[in-house]
Amino acid sequence: LTPIAPLQLTVVAQQQPNSVVTPTLPSATLLPQTTGVAVVEQVVTRPPSQWQPPALIPPISRDPYGRDHYIFARPVDSNANNAALLSYTFGTNGPEGEAPWRIHTGIDMPNPIGQTVRAAGTGTVIWAGPGFQESPSYGNLVEIQHDFGYKGETLYTLYAHLSAVLVTEGQRINLGDPIGLVGNTGRVSGPHVHFEVRVGENRYRATYNPLLWMVPYVGRGVIAGRAVGPNGSLLQDQNVTVIDNRTGLVVQATTTYIFLDNGSDVNSDPLWKENFVFGDIPVGRYQVITNIDGQRVVQRVDVSEGMTSFVDLALQESSATVTPTASS
Ligand SMILES: [Zn+2]
Known part of the structure; x- marks a missing residue:
């Protein structure tokens, strides 16, 4: 002791x-x-x-x-x-x-x-x-x-x-x-x-x-979401960025959850099933952006006070605006 x-x-x-x-x-x-x-x-x-x-x-x-x-x-x-x-x-x-x-x-x-x-x-x-x-x-x-x-x-x-x-x-x-x-x-x-x-x-x-x-x-809310690959699996360690829809300025950036399958992984919420979260986002309209298979995927989202706004980021025309990434 x-x-x-x-x-x-x-x-x-x-x-x-x-x-x-x-x-x-x-x-x-x-x-x-x-x-x-x-x-x-x-x-x-x-x-x-x-x-x-x-x-x-x-x-x-x-x-x-x-x-x-x-x-x-x-x-x-x-x-x-x-x-x-x-x-x-x-x-x-x-x-x-x-x-x-x-x-x-x-x-x-x-x-x-x-x-x-x-x-x-x-x-x-x-x-x-x-x-x-x-x-x-x-x-x-x-x-x-x-x-x-x-x-x-x-x-x-x-x-x-x-x-x-x-x-x-x-x-x-x-x-x-x-x-x-x-x-x-x-x-x-x-x-x-x-x-x-x-x-x-x-x-x-x-x-x-x-x-x-x-x-x-x-006056703040939360954005949670899933970034999913073409085969439907959660994309790991994937960059996700939130920009202000009006100004185009970056508000926050993060990476998606990593699962090591070692018995002590972190968990997605049982109801949201998210693999990324942005906290304390001022009420307003935003774009949540990632790149999947070289394609830029953008989802627009409105943030309300004290609530979770959810976005799905996937290569699906029905749920996301997909534009080719400019090649450098
Ligand atoms: Zn810590």
Whole structure:
């Protein structure tokens, strides 16, 4: 057992005059760190110009066919960075041109060490500390088993790489409660919170894309879709781009899920059966673009607040506009 040291929490003065200062938590416990970086900040605030609008209030399911399940809150505040790292989205293997990283089972939100991490929903803490499931990769981790399920399945959320853990196993937790501080423990390239959603079983192979479970912001929606090859199979590690239909500017780009068939693959949503997702897209009209067999496939889509808009990308005249790619 590693000794547990008391945490000296100090609120660091912020540069911005309007920054929010909350009281220091009295009974936090600092867990052993692998990095040696001291935890000194409890409130980390970006300039108000970078703040996000407030998130919608979970749970919401606005899809007329009941396919949506935005039942979790966001794990960090709106004045923190909520955007998932686009170079390492769920189900992908990291930045292009680098040696493949492990397939990503969650989303990463880069934030300074010390940013408060909050419970995405009511439940019970079932893990609080390092060594989660015999893996050093997650660093200090909090896992919550939620009080609510989805279609008869148990739901879990995980918050990894924490610099400090503010809860203990067995503790009851409400939505929004502080559960830890952002850190860089475990296998990381920089400080961030890794947010993971598991459905049905508390196993590595039971992860689903958090962008389909975590409420979008006010005025934002989600695009999910399938990129399918001529034989009907899901195209893997395929570039997909969203452009604004009016301006033609790129809004987001990602790659499709990779399935290794090794028993611990990520999962498509059972109802959407997607292999890519774009989160927090402002309400509006977009084009979703990919290349299949050298042909440019474009699908137009309207994004509505708090809902998933789905696109099928395939070489079918009936469902997509197909134009030959200009040869260079
Ligand atoms: Zn991660």
